[in-house]
Amino acid sequence: MAGKTKLALVLGIVLVILVIIISYSAYVVVQPKQSSNTSSGYIEAVDFINRTVKVPNNVSRIVALGPGMLRLVTYLNATDLLVGVEASEQLWDPLGRDYAIAYAELFKKLPVVGLGGPRNPPDPEKIRSVSPDLVIVHKLYAQMYDPDRLSREVGTPVIVLDYGRAGYLDIDSIKKALKLLGEVLHREERADELCRYIDELISDLKKRTEGIKEKPSIYVGAVSYKGRQPFTSSQSPFSPLTLLNTSSIVDEVAVKPGLISVDFEYLLRKQPDIIFIDLNNLDIVAQDFKKDSSKYCALKAFREGRVCTILPFNYYHTNIATALADAYYIGKVLYPSKFADVDPVKKANEIFKVFLGKPLYDEFVRGYGIGFSNIANMFRCS
Amino acid sequence: MSKKIDQEYVTNSSLRKILILAVLLVVLALLIPLSASIGLYNVSFFDAFKVLLGYKLPGNEAVALWLRLRRCLVGVITGMLLAGGGTIMQAVLRNPLASPFTLGISHAAALGVAIALITGSAGYTTMWFMEITSPYVLPIFAFVFALSQSLLILLLAQKEGLEPRAIILSAIAMAFTYQAILALLQYLVLNELQIATIVFWMFGDLSRAGDAELQILSLTFPALVAMYMLLHADLDLVSISDDVALSSGVIPWRVRLVAVVVSTLGAALATSFVGILAFLCLVSPHIARLLIGASHRYLIPTAMIVGSILLLIADIASRTVLSPITLPVGIVLSFIGAPVLIVLLMKGGGHGHY
Amino acid sequence: MVIIKVVNIDVYYNSYKALDRVSITARPGEVVGIIGPNGSGKTTLLRTIDGILRPKIGSVYIDGKKVTSMKRREVAKLVGYVPQRTEFSTYMTVLDFVLTGRRPYIGLSYTNKDFKKAVNALKMVSAHHLIDRRLDQLSGGELQRVIIARSLAAEPSVLLLDEPTANLDPRYQIEVLEHIRSLAEEKRNTILVTLHDLTHAYRYSDKVIMMKNGRVFAMGDPQEVITSENIKNVFGLEALVLKELKAVIFR
Missing domain, CATH: 3.40.50.1980 (Nitrogenase molybdenum iron protein domain)
Known part of the structure; x- marks a missing residue:
């Protein structure tokens, strides 16, 4: 009895070692050599x-x-x-x-x-x-x-x-x-x-926004970053704004590029003239507004109806075309006189068409319910 | 007459254990070929024999077999190292809840990775990649941090005389601190690429280990296993009580120090090559103890084999459940490990002490 | 055959003085009973004799050698220590547990000889029928005997037992004490045992040490040490000592 059991153990050990040795040697033999199929060019x-x-x-x-x-x-x-x-x-x-x-x-x-x-x-x-x-x-x-x-x-x-x-x-x-x-x-x-x-668009945007003295103060809220974010999350610097030679109110407090979460009181103190909201998180902002509208209504931009939506462009790396389209819309909102000849929707479709062969703006509108628009009517403050 | 009865008694107890060990070994010996035979390509372990006999496999099949065999071997070795390390930790701290994850050692290692990334970057986000091209910088940082945390825990247990539950609680407190530091670093210093590297690093995955890693593992693991095994008698004593150990000629703190360094070395080696595999170090010793009892000369080998078996099963599941999608094995392991642990603790009378 | 000599030791826990100028001697074949109220230094004395604690002043000599300058392993071969409460993983079997007592003799792992000695040790306390049981399946008396067997496995000449009868019912108390007596008589072991029960101390000791506040209050034959007067002084209790019955009754 004892002998048999000990034999079983020895057999078990031998079996495992054998399997491991076979695996290892097969692994070594099968290992592909550095391929050098440089036959063709x-x-x-x-x-x-x-x-x-x-x-x-x-x-x-x-x-x-x-x-x-x-x-x-x-x-x-x-x-x-x-x-x-x-x-x-x-x-x-x-x-x-x-x-x-x-x-x-x-x-x-x-x-x-x-x-x-x-x-x-x-x-x-x-x-x-x-x-x-x-x-x-x-x-x-x-x-x-x-x-x-x-x-x-x-x-x-x-x-x-x-x-x-x-x-x-x-x-x-x-x-x-x-x-x-x-x-x-x-x-x-x-x-x-x-x-x-791309160069054309960049220099066009640059030309349009050069030498502007009076720049509005801007906040871009609820910017997507690794998923959904609340109103107080922004990004610094914000690329479409950078293309427009404009900064946002969070740029001066950012410690490193990327997501930045600000205190709501900072927004109250800064009172941005215009607020943009990432469409991806608009419903989060809307829900929060429902809970606590007085907070938002203390912001001048909400009271005076200068809240606009932009298309989200950070999803599995930067959507270059979308970000450029956003830049034109933001430019149009901020500096209407300089962008008088631009229709943001048409421009967006033009950009999508060049990059991807298809006008996609309507797809965004279908997905989010709205596109580039002033959404002050969603947030009534009186 | 009485002598015969004694012989019977001696053999009966150890026979059963030897039999269990033999059965576990056979299970492991069957799992390796099974695991090597599952995948997209129609190539099985028996083709390994063919290869050894000189047959040539078609290119794709050969590579598929190669990758699977490597994955298997890495699984077997890391499973053994982690489970053995967990067993030793539990004995040394006399604490059934001890494991790299519950003692905050994994969190310390993750923090080490973050700090490696930061110091490697030296503040220039565009430069950091060039500095960390050597694949061993991260593991070394991880090991140093893991070892410091292990020694800190040891100090708390030995010098401050904290009892097992207090040790776990203070380790959890430390783990939260590390996570907070990590979160702060993420917020203030790290860029997305670095954050993703840390997150990735924390998720266990067997396919991560390459040829160099497997070579290092297969060279070091016999030595580590031998060291694990050599500790068995001392671990028995230390797990009884310090006075008993001392009166049997064993100096507890010395055993603890050696055991902690050896087990952290094994666990950190495995972790730095395949990522954090939560629950494996915790659950394997418990299952082994239930199967074979608390004597470490049986417990350590059993726990190691159980660790390999669990990891291979989890790996097979991770590749087949949502095929063709492969899940990180760490996720599957948590799914298997958490319920097993709860069941074991309930069987253990609710106080977690067998 | 080993003589224990404790010479004039002071032992401190941090700044607390646990033993104060203690000197005792124990000879082979002798059962030395140590009695005294809680905190009088009984356990400290045993731990110091085994070299677990280091005296600040004075020395413990085992066979003429200073215990603190011996290798732990050598001490372990000579002295078996049975602590008061032993924690253990209850999944260990009796055999595995007793085997751990062979640690001073093993190299890489246990050999057949170690198994034989472990079984012998169990036989000495009539516990060899328990060999395959798990520790958590034992009764209090069985467990105490197994713990004693563990310390016997290394075949020490000196046995230090801390309250071996605590938490046992009377029948097992007697059983354990009888085993201890026979170890002294048959194996000529030197045995120091702390006891709470004064009657037990009276009946089973060759020599009794009565301790108070870290000092030896009285030492000598049971009938000389265990007196109504000493008990009143040390324990603060009125007691009647029945010499013919070797019993102590508290009033």
């Missing part, structure tokens, strides 16, 4: 973390992973190359992500190659299952998962991109990312076209 590209990536000349199957990467691909008109999307593209509501509104139908049909979202690293087995010949990942994913390792595991080059801080318009980074991606996807002309258009 390739382009050498230096990506955003200074890696030199050899991208094959004839890229025809791509996946784009991580915040904003799919957006860049759609802006470049390269959706025909996509062979897979992240699950988040199928699970999340496209509303608020310009590229997703435009291509929701296409994304639904593509196979899933990973979870997506800001905290899930790429999954090589899934990516491999669609056998892409180029994987585009955001810098964040590269931090979570060594891109060289991913490249080896997927067996295709991995290029790491970014276009600045989420929620901001970092024009240089945007242009650099578009140009680099345009080069490897052979969409150079398209990239140039977009960059030229």
